[in-house]
Amino acid sequence: MNIYIHIPFCHQKCHYCYYYSFVPGRDKIADEYLFYLGKEFYLKSKKYKLKDVDSIETVYIGGGTPNYFSDEQFESFFLILKKYLKLEFVKEFVIELNPAACSASQLGILKKHGVTRLSFGIQTLNTEILSEINRHYHDNPAEIIQLAGKMGFIINLDFMLGLPGQKIKDAQDAVQFVKKIKPQSSFWCELRCGTRQITKFTNIPSHEETVKMYELIKRNLARVGYRQIIPEYFTSKKMMPLYLENWWTSGQSLGFGLSAFSKMENVFSKNTDNFEEYADFLKKGKLPVRYVYKLSKEDEALVCLMSELKKGFADLAEIKKEFNVDLAKKLKKEIEQLIFMGLIEFKDSKIVFTDKGYTISSPVSNLLLNNSQYLVKIMDTAFNFIDNMPNLEEFIRKHFFIIDEGTDGKIVFTSPDKKSVGILEKYVKK
Ligand SMILES: C[S@@+](CC[C@H](N)C(=O)[O-])C[C@H]1O[C@@H](n2cnc3c(N)ncnc32)[C@H](O)[C@@H]1O
Ligand code: SF4
Structure with a gap:
């Protein structure tokens, strides 16, 4: 089984980012979040007997920016994990980090608690573009990443192609950066225009220009020994990280935190993305699940x-x-x-x-x-958080059969072939 934990906080919200995250408007929110995360672990560990399971193969802490946490908050976070999971059996333990918020003491804490792989978001080294897209960035991210490498972490770097104003020179600079850092892998994702803000930019490179940057990167990374495993992903060894392999294949995945999704057997479910509702559910001893979809064969x-x-x-x-x-x-x-x-x-x-x-x-x-089915669209809408996609409820009403609708905001629906059943629970503020 794979564990995913979502940390929804960011220092600034990048204009392009459709992942569920927000800039906290008040102090202590991360402490509160940790409190409720602990409750969710308590409920799920009972339901899925997590402490008995020594088959938890991978743990992935994603976001948002998990390293929004202070050192003390990180320590409390790991206390929760240790209480409910047998971390010593985990084969891969990954965390996403924004280098701009990363410190040596933070790396020390991650090392002490057994994190094996760090995925740093770089996106581009062009600081003009970084400020244009409202990203929280550091002028010189190399230093902290090199320190992480020396400490023995496996390093991945995330880049984006097709950002507003990005030119072939930026792709060349990114390759130079990879050559300097020598990470074990790098991810090169084409910009998906999933937010309203990013669609307002008029200087987004065309797909053809982006492909040219991508081809340059592919050629240059091959020259220094990186192999391509999937179109976006290059590694120094011809090996897929276990967490990706597992997500795409056997796929038992249990998610924790706001907006996290789970796939257990043939059931997809997604946690609420409303903090108030998340807290409400957990105070009542209920799992904070907003949406469940049972897959047909x-x-x-x-x-x-x-x-x-x-x-x-x-x-x-x-x-x-x-x-x-x-x-x-x-x-x-x-x-x-x-x-x-x-x-x-x-x-x-x-x-x-x-x-x-x-x-x-x-x-x-x-x-x-x-054309063949609705599942892909519903998964895109529900699980990818794209904010200019049609509203999930609207989508369900248009394409599915509603078989029951309660006053409590619960909508039970079925796919047109009546083989898959889903439940959407709307948040009704009490
Ligand atoms: C959600 S972020 C989490 C890591 C961390 N917050 C950071 O940005 O450094 C994970 C990755 O998603 C990718 N991403 C986010 N929005 C994207 C978009 N609109 N199109 C393509 N990739 C995107 C970026 O490459 C980013 O590194
Ligand atoms: S890309 Fe990372 S830092 Fe930027 S808003 Fe998304 S999660 Fe936050």
């Missing part, structure tokens, strides 16, 4: 297809064997269309991206699944 086959495609190819015969769902038949029209567009090939029941398709594999996967 067909949904599961499609989720499996999406995960497999992240790795570059998918074998539809294997998926049929596992779920008894014939996706080759179901997606025939979409597959033919993408072959015609030169984006995929289909051989011996395997879908493989062409070179052209591989660089844009994410939108190609969405096209493949687009």
Whole structure:
């Protein structure tokens, strides 16, 4: 099983970021959050017998900016984890960090508590762009990252391509930075225009310009020994980190904190993203879950297809064997269309991206699944937090059958084929 813990605080909200996070408007909110996080651990550890489970393979602390926490708050946070999880059995322990907020003493605390992998968000080294996009940044992030490397952490660096005003020179500078730091891996994500603020920028590079930056990065990283595992991800060893491998394959994942999502067996659920509601639920001894969706076999086959495609190819015969769902038949029209567009090939029941398709594999996967079902859209809406996506409730009302709607704000709905069932619980302030 994999554990995900969401820390929703940031020092500034980057204009492009659609992940659930906010700049705290008052003191002590992080202390309160830790208090309720402890309660959620208490409830879930009883329900899932977490202390008995020595199969917790990975723990991922994401955000927001987990290192918004002060040193004292980090210590309280690890006390909670140690109380409810057997951390000594965890194979990979990851945390996302903004280098601008990272200190040597913070790194010491992370080391002491067994964190193995640090994922630093760089995005770009161009400080003009960083201030334009309202990011909390440091002029010289190298120093603290090099210190982390010396302390024996596995280092990942996150970059973004296609930021407003970004030019090929910025991509060259980013490559130089990677050569200097020598992280074990780096992630290069094309900007997804998921917020209203970012769509107002008129100087966002075109997709073609972004692809040019990406090609430059790919060529240069290959020269210094980095291998590409998935389109966005380059490592010094041909190995996928375990947490990614697990999320995309076996996928038992238990989420904690505001907006965190879980997938246990064939049930997806998502925590509320309203702090007041989160606290209310937990005060009453209830799990802070806002939204539950039970996958049908067909949904599961499609989720499996999406995960497999992240790795570059998918074998539809294997998926049929596992779920008894014939996706080759179901997606025939979409597959033919993408072959015609030169984006995929289909051989011996395997879908493989062409070179052209591989660089844009994410939108190609969405096209493949687009017409056939609602699951992907509902997951995008519910789980990816994109704030210019249609409202989840509106979406459900339009595309699903409502089978029950209570005065308590609970909506029970089913997919058009009536095989998947979901519950959306609206927050009704009492
Ligand atoms: C949610 S952040 C958490 C880490 C930390 N707060 C930071 O920014 O350094 C994780 C990563 O999501 C990516 N990200 C956020 N918004 C994005 C967007 N609109 N398009 C593409 N990637 C995005 C960035 O690369 C970022 O490093
Ligand atoms: S990218 Fe990171 S620092 Fe920026 S708002 Fe999102 S979570 Fe916060």
